Amino acid sequence: MASSTFLSCSFICITILLFLVGFCSAEDPFANFDYVVSYITASPLGVPQQVIAVNGMFPGPTVNVTTNYNVVVNVKNKLDEDLLMHWSGIFMRKNSWQDGVLGTNCPIPPKWNWTYQFQVKDQIGSFYYFPSTNFQRASGGFGSIVVNNRDIIPIPFDTPYGDITIVIGDWYIRNHTALRRDLNSGKALGIPDGVLINGKGPYRYNDTLVPDGIDYEKIDVHPGKTYRIRVSNVGISTSLNFRIQNHNLLLAETEGSYTVQQNYSSLDIHVGQSYSFLVTMDQNASSDYYIVASARFVNESHWQKVIGVGILHYTNSKGKASGPLPDPPQDQFDKTFSMNQARSIRWNVTASGARPNPQGSFRYGSINVTEVYVLKNKPPVTINGKWRSTLSGISYANPVTPIRLADQYKVKDVYKLDFPTNPLTGPPRIAASIINGTYRGFMEVILQNNDTKMHSYHMSGYNFFVVGMDYGEWTENSRGTYNKWDGIARTTTQVFPGAWTVILVSLDNVGIWNLRTENLDSWYLGQETYVRVVNSEATNKTELPIPDNALFCGALSHLQKPQDISLATSITGNQSKSFLTLLLLISTLITTFR
Structure with missing residues (x-):
């Protein structure tokens, strides 16, 4: 019995x-992370300063997950001001509630925690995260995001021996609060104090330009092996040329799309952009090799100290790197060099992406455009006594109640769906003016840069197709130059000064999505808007419900409950x-x- x-x-x-x-x-599996965001003291350029760390690390740890994983990140705010974490380039399918920008989320107050939960649905590639409010990215808080292919989906190249993540960016010794005060008072930020590679200053390649005692990044590699090197520009406003001495950079992926594989001796990486290179360690290792990130489109005589330098170290290296750095592109009198390089980056339409079907099966060139927006930027101007940046004559002002919350609770007069399809002809104005996108529409966005500096633009919630760019003013005839077959699909594109770039966007992701310049100073001063995409049918199939742990602020502050971890x-x-x-x-x- x-x-x-x-x-x-x-x-x-x-x-x-x-x-x-x-x-x-x-x-689908869950990946869980606990992130504590706090201040620490560090000396990336040899001078002690306050930086923002994640789990005591600067830069923060890498979020390494696989396609379709559910990602849960519990963020504890130990700063002395509000915080939002933005997951740049992650589509947030049906879930703008988790995007981490002020249009969709109330910020996390000091000493509070908030748990983000989102799925990297049908997505692969190289991205990064960063704090999106209060100019905090200028002090750190950023880190890499890697979304790997599922095992059943092949990658379009042999499996690399190793995977290396690198974040580069311009850097100021003044922290974000001091930089913020300068912008609020109408002052330009001036030349950065340096360029960091993985949060570290330059290797002392020159005793005059680089002081002694600065910690630099050293990456160890094995001879004869091929590595996937992922590089993101997380800086404030400086385009950087990335190169590795004596090594070819075989471009393989950018922000979630596999590219036609091409060799570059160096590549311009603009603010907010991410790339994957396949680099074979095929040198004789007579010495170490320089890794360089140097400023582009600037007066080089004034920027000699603003160069990031790291070291690529073979395990059988015979000595330290020495001598001059590898040359940057010699194109001072050729405006088209960098643009032609950008045009050469094309989509690999024969490769699978996150799903077992060719990426090129989405024939964007044969889809009828349903709405057209011309977005024009200009240098900052004074509006109502405030120094502001504009997009099509409008400087965006974040309402105290996030747009998505206002929609959910039918709070009136928070924003207006009146963003113009063409730039305003009258005086610029400050407003919470957003784009009324059509669900399942196909939008053409012309980004016209009438500023004197390079800009890059990002749209949350989507990959868009970069179909054209050129110098001068865009006209209707410019459509005849579009690449309608294999224009790269990505989340951030550059727009050269005095030039235009055109993107096509399939509005299939319901939510409130941020469209902005990635240049942090111009973004902070109002060069952004949002695209509101609504499904008129009441269904959770196209947008997930408001999360149980939603924060409330502004007109909805009375709904906020005490913190519940x-x-x-x-x-x-x-x-x-x-x-x-x-x-x-x-x-x-x-x-x-x-």
Whole structure:
């Protein structure tokens, strides 16, 4: 009898355990992270200063996940001001609630935590995260995001021996609060104090230009091996040329799209952009090699100290790197060199992306455009006594109640759906003016840069197709130059000064999505807007419901409950309830048959 009871119990328990395994494997996996955002003291350029760290690290740890993973990031704000974390380039399918910008989220107050939860649905590639408010990115808080292919989806190149992430960017010794004060008072930021590679200053390649005692980045590699090197420009406003001495950069991916593989001796990486290179360690290792990130489109005689230099170290290296740095592009009198380089980056339409179908199966060139917006920027101007940046004559002002919350709770007079399709002809104005996008529409956006400096533009929630760029003013005839077959699909594109870039966007992702310059100073001063994409049918299939842990502010502050950290969990909603129910059932059965 005891044996029979034991066998019955065993059979039932094994059945339940098998069900549990099936239950767990039927759902896409969860990846859980706990991030504490705080100030630390660091000396990236040899001078102690306050920087923003994540888990005590500067830059922060890499978010490394796989396609379709559910990502849960519990963020604890230990700063002395509000915080939002933005996951740049992550599509946030149906879920602008998690985008981490002021149009969709109330900021996380000091000493509070908030848990982001989103799925990297049907996505691969190289991205980064950063704090999106209060000019905080200028003090750090950023880190890389890697979204790997699932095992069943092949990558369009041999598996590299290693995967290396690098963040580069211009850097000021003044922290973000001091830089913010300068902008608020109408002052330009001036020349940066340096360029950092993975949060570190330059290797002392020149005793006059680089003081002693600066920590530099050194990357160890094995001879003969090929590495995937992912590089993101997380800086404030400086375009950087990236190169590795004596090594070819075989471009393979940019912001979630595999590219036609081409060799470059160096590549211009503009603010907010990310690239993957395949680099083979095919040199004789007579010495170490320089890794360089230097400013572009500037007066080089004034920027000699603003160069990032790291070291590529072979395990069999015979000595330290020495001598002059590898030359940057020699194109001072050729405006088209960098633009032609950008045009050469094309989509690999024969490769699979995150799904087992060719990326090029989306024939964007044959889709009818349903709406056209010409967005024109200009140098900053004074509006109502304030120094502001504009987009089509409008300087965006964030309302105290986020747009998405205002829609959810029908709060009136928070914003206006009156962003113009063409630039205003009258005086510029400050307003919360946004674009009324058509769900399932196909939008053509002409980005016209009438500023004197390079800009790059980003749109949350989407990959867009970069179909054309040229100098001068865009006209209707410019459409005849568009690449309608293999224009790269990405999330951030450059727009050269005195030039235009055109992107096409398929508005299939419901939500409120930020469209902005990535130049942090111009963004802070108002060069942004939002695209509102609404499905008129009431359904959770095209947009996820408001999260249980939503923060409230502005006109909805009265809805805010006291902080509840129990909402930070890796298993949520019905999945959590089902899982706990099964555990209780097992416990009951064991007790019954004991």
